[in-house]
Amino acid sequence: MRRLVTCLAAGLLLAACAPKATDAPLQPERLDTLEPPCWWVGMKTPLQLLVRGEGIGAYDVRIEGGKGVKVAAVYPAESPNYLFVDVSIANNAAAGSYKLVFSRGEECFAVPYELAARKEGSAERKGFGSGDAIYLIMPDRFANGDPSNDTVPEMREAASPEAFFGRHGGDIRGIRDHLGYIADLGFTAIWNTPLLEDDQPRQSYHGYACTDYYRIDPRFGTNEDYRDLVEDAHAHGIKMIMDVVTNHCGSLHWWMADLPFADWIHQWPSYTQSNYIFSTLNDPYASQIDRTRMEEGWFDRSMADMNLDNPYLLRYFQDWAVWWTEWAGLDGFRVDTYPYNEKEPMSQWCAAVLAEYPNLNIVGEVWSNNVPQVAYWQAGNPNKDGFNSHLPSVMDFCLMSAIGSGIGAERGD
Structure with a gap:
């Protein structure tokens, strides 16, 4: 099970020394998915595991x-192949x-x-802010530091650098190789477009159609490569925004x-697209x-609409964001x-x-040129309906539009 490899290679060696109450054989291959793949002591965030495997819904856990760690609750899903486990x-x-011990009879x-x-001071880390100069990178289009991963046999889309919407080969190694260049330009933070796996058959270069939330796309590198990138960026005085x-x-x-559940995504009788009118x-009208x-x-x-009203999906994304922050050392989203x-x-996620x-810090993309529309999503805005997004910052597309109009406008007499 590939998602176990990232965090548990050492765990397999340590398991032999852990106290054993049973002789249950270690068989991680019996599970298809266990997420988050590892966790930390001393966290405020409650841990809920998503467990996937054939017929796993019929098992006790x-x-x-060791003392102080126990299963608090187990929730079956509608599919017999999932369990959600509160730890x-x-x-x-x-x-x-x-050891997670699964038993049936x-x-x-x-x-x-x-x-x-946890690393010392992890909870107190300071995110990016208005004092940072942020460099935006689309990794596939930036720099190809490792041509050997341009095409990965297991992935649906191969490299096609001559195609406008094809994959061109940029990767994490390419970003790491240019951290000095970015720092010399005066930038203090990097926002890269998504690096998580996007295994769609076409136009996957942009990364916005994720097919695995706990795996860096292998055409960009590995999870460890990404963590090394963050560490190297910090050594250059550069923050990393995921x-x-x-x-x-x-x-x-x-x-x-x-x-796991029929309402995990929004389903319609036939394909129904958003009207994009947020x-x-x-x-009120x-x-x-x-x-x-x-x-x-x-x-x-190519982008299935997720239903965050499903409480298990919401918990999944909460733990996922915390996991990446803690594991990779992120400075924000x-x-x-x-x-x-x-x-x-x-x-609630924020x-x-x-x-x-x-x-x-967390910044939300609120793509509107209307100031009140953008302000509605800012944390603490005095909205008439009482809504508070808890979102610390929003992208200022109003300013972007004004700058574009100012630069592009013809000079008056």
Whole structure:
């Protein structure tokens, strides 16, 4: 199971030394997915595991390996191939390798799970801010530092540098090779468009149709390559902002073949696209059909609309954001198509991330030239409907439009 490899290679070695209450054999291959793939002691964020494997919904789950760590609750999904597992981690729980033991009758097997120690000061990390100069990179178009990963046999789209919408070969190594150049230009932060796996068959270079939220696209590099990039960037005085998409996933994401719940995504009798009119979400006179079409319509045929009103999906994305921040050492997030998400759950998402990292920054893409429309999504804005997004910052497309008009306008007499 590839998602275990990132965090648990050491855990497999440590498991032999952990206290054993059973002789359940270690069989991580019995699971297709275990996310988050590892966690930390001393976190405020409650841990909920997404477990996927054939028939796993019929199994009981417990944790072995030390005091203070236990299964608090297990929730079956509508699909028999999923479980959602709440894990309780006491404040005095020790870092180390634990075992998730799955049992059904007399059958049982175990999967190692690592709880690591946090880096000192992790929770107090300071995110990017108005004092930073941010350099935007589309990785596939920036620099090709490792031609060997331009085409990966397991991925649906091969490199095609001559095609306008094809993959051109830029990667994480290319960014790392140019950190000195970026620092010399005076930039203090990098916002790169998504690096997570986008295994769609066409136009996957942009990365906005994610097919695995815990895996860097192998045509860009590995999870470890990304963590090394963040570390190297910090050594150059550069902060790293991760571009994330919670509104939609790729239509070929692995869970699309077997959804945990029917309402994991928004489904329609036939393909229904968003109307892209997010003013309907704060217009008291908008029709419900327009609001629904805006919020639940698909952004594109290749981008399935996620339903954050599903509490398990919301928890999944909360833990996922915290995991990447802690694991890679991030300085913040840029959230794509922010108003297209269900606004109340997304407000909870922001609040959850900031509860773990109070000084982190999150900026939302609110693409509008209307000042009141943009302001509605800013945390603490005195909205008439009482809505508070908890979103610390919004992208200022109003200013962008004004600058463009000013530069492009003909000079008057």
